[in-house]
Amino acid sequence: MKRISLLGPGTFTEESAHYFLGEESFEYVNYKLIPDVFQSTVDGTTDFSVIPIENTFEGSVNLHVDTLVHELDLPIQAEWVFPISISLLRLADGTASSGTSEDCKQIRKIYSHGVTLAQCQKFLREYLPHVELEAVGSNGEAARLVKELGDPAIAALAPATAGALYGLMTVVSGIQDHQDNFTRFVLIGPEKLKTERPADGCKTTILITLPEDYPGALHQVLSAFAWRRINLSKIESRPTKKKLGTYFFYIDIQASMDSVLLPAALQEIEAIGCQVRLLGCYPTYAYVPQTK
């Protein structure tokens, strides 16, 4: 059975991997920190890593993108986007949750992942302005701490599955500031992913370095895609980390390297002196909202 490393247990990463890949078809290996997730696949302890790469409201997780670009040579093998619904969890003390305001008054401290705290800013300001906030390595770790510390005045912002895992009470759920809160995850690893789930699409991710002395190079890169009607779903510049003011362009393309058009576009881009690095050509999976 293939082994997949991820931040867990009790995280959104885990929820999303179970949703898209199933709980039984792979062996999931939990780590507390993202560098350890990456490392396990680099050293062969696991076959794949699942990494959160972008959030609707927080944007790209630059640290993870940069690790992918600068420190690893592992291609992207799949991508999915998963809704992030955040719950306020605390120790079950036998009383039923009495609703947001009353329960919130008792809370003195909240643990959560930094991204999750950022996604609940308005809620925290409105209902929990008096509370001390502490960022930890993952939301699952936040829920575990709440259980371990055993104090009903300490809470976590985490997925509902973390509450179920550690027997915590849900004070209130769906507290993210924006209801359309999604995170994009990528699966990286040396070999192709084999899964029963049919893909919903295909993407290719590349890194382009422009030649320094070629005015209008970015324009030409974009036009190589434009006239072939190849759709780009993301373009972002990231520092090369070699010289101040020099950048890579990280580009997501809604096309496969198996098509005729995309390899031709990349050849054209290389011909003007750009360096092109392929970060992966992979299936994408779409979340299907459950109808009530």
Ligand SMILES: O=C(O)C(=O)C[C@]1(C(=O)O)C=C[C@@H](O)C=C1
């Ligand atoms: O801590 C978790 O639950 C995670 O899966 C990590 C993570 C992230 O790093 O962005 C994943 C999705 C959410 O947007 C918040 C946190």
